[in-house]
Amino acid sequence: MRDTNGAPLTGCAALVTGASSGIGAATARALAREGASLALTARRAGRLEELAAAIGADGGTCVVVPADLTAPEGARAAVDEAARRLGRLDVLVNNAGYVVRGAVEEGDSEEWRRMVDLNLIAVLRTSQAALSHLLAAAADGPRGVADLVNVSSVAGRIPRRNNSVYSATKHAVCAFSEAMRQEVTRRGVRVGLVEPGMTATEMTAGDAWASLDQDMPPETWLRAGDIARAVVFMVTQPPHAAVNEIAVRPVSQEV
Template sequence: MTDSLDGTVALVTGASSGIGQAAALDLARHGARVALVARRTDRLEELAGQIGSEVGADALTLTADVTDREQAQRAVAQAAEHFGRLDTVVNNAGVMLLGPAVDAPLEEWERMVQLNVTGLLYVAHASLPHLLRAAEAGPRQVADLVNISSVAGRVARNGSAVYNATKHAVGAFSEGLRQEVARRHVRVSLVEPGAVATELASHNRPEVQEGMNRRFEGMERMEAEDIAEAISFVVTRRRRVAVNEVLVRPTEQEG
């Protein structure tokens, strides 16, 4: 079946909540064994239990901060060693800290660059050798690196300059890498969600949260499961099909 991931292994970063959590569960439902990576061990263990009870699939929990190069490399290595292979990587871990650039806390900018860009690069770099091997000899003879960006990676907005910069960087990296490994059947895809009802916005300062609430007031936001379905669609295509980029907005979101 086209949508079966039986015999494959997926690694998902930021799996302790939101899109990462939903993506890991959905990939398991498609037949993948899943490695769950995040900093919150208790949330990972809860998700692993859910995957085991609902799907009957094997899930490995890996507590790691992917902004630390050694931790990111170790998580990828442990997943590949435990399962014997790595076919799919969902680079989801990220943070969105918005607000005016003037007088912004510099620590917020540093945190976004470290997680949204550097952490994503660490995971991609560590994963690529495993993905290339999986594409050469695997049940599907294709492998997937899915980088989670944002509509902010396409459209720059007042009040999100640095977040825009990090997500544009993800897009540029993804496209350059896609061209490099396409002939080796490693598909590099970019998923760009619009407004999703997750805890991502709660990391902002109160005054920023108030502005976000006003912007999206009355709008039905997407759920994490909506993006998880998009990710699963991307990675379950036949070997000859690569979905390079998916922009997913709520029906009512204009920009």
């Protein structure tokens, strides 16, 4: 059992969306190591229970809040349940996402809708639902600040062919994050954007992704833990400092 006394997030509560695998799961583990109590949300309850058990076995506090964030009330219900069970909310990491690659000409409009609903609308809803909790934590919490981190993508900055709708959703998340930052930063809520490049996760598994770039074989891609470290770096800054944007690419990735 680890000792979290003196860890930078001791006394804080964090909610991570899309926590059933990949970047979300790695981020939850990393935040727990820094002393945070965790709430995990995703649709796959079994996966969340396994992760919560692992975090608990290592001395952490973790609750599971299964939710479909694309449902109209799913995001608010998940946020409010997490805050109720943990007693507060100091950190929100919006990580849940979905991607289907393909040319616009052959695109499936239902897949487009799913990307927009999860990558963008769910982020808007979850962020809005969390703001009252985060503002309260910034006003009376142990750190004097709270953090909202949106996991976007370098695709939101530099679109690539056959990735148009996903890029559009992530570009919108970039714009939303900056505008929201301006609204709440003077009230102690730091808004950050983490933009991964090619990362080996369940979402990018398969031959279609492996052949995306012949000059960037999968063994050179980032791992989920690389992105988790960026999130931790962002939320463990001293109260007067805000790291608002981090792009993390594999060394082999040019764009």
